[in-house]
Amino acid sequence: MGIKVNKIQIGGSHYKDLPIQTWDYIWSNKIGYFEGNVIKYVSRWQQKGGISDLQKAKHYLEKLIELNSK
Numbered sequence: 001m002g003i004k005v006n007k008i009q010i011g012g013s014h015y016k017d018l019p020i021q022t023w024d025y026i027w028s029n030k031i032g033y034f035e036g037n038v039i040k041y042v043s044r045w046q047q048k049g050g051i052s053d054l055q056k057a058k059h060y061l062e063k064l065i066e067l068n069s070k
Contacts, residue, residue: 018043034064 006021022043026036041049041057049056 017047034060034067038064 006024022040025031026039031039037060038057041053041060045051045053045057
């Protein structure tokens with residue numbers, strides 16, 4: 001997308017190294033907060049947080065299911 005902010009990452013390079021930065025994908029597709037966090041954690045788990053990031057993604061997904069099961 002050619003956004004200047006994409007050239008800077010605080011705390012690593014796990015997003016900069018992706019062909020499409022996660023926030024650009026989430027924004028372009030108008031994805032909501034909970035869904036966006038699932039995508040964020042799943043896209044970086046191997047480069048940053050490991051299984052912990054998968055558990056975070058699962059937690060957001062469980063909340064999304066809970067909110068939509070009423």
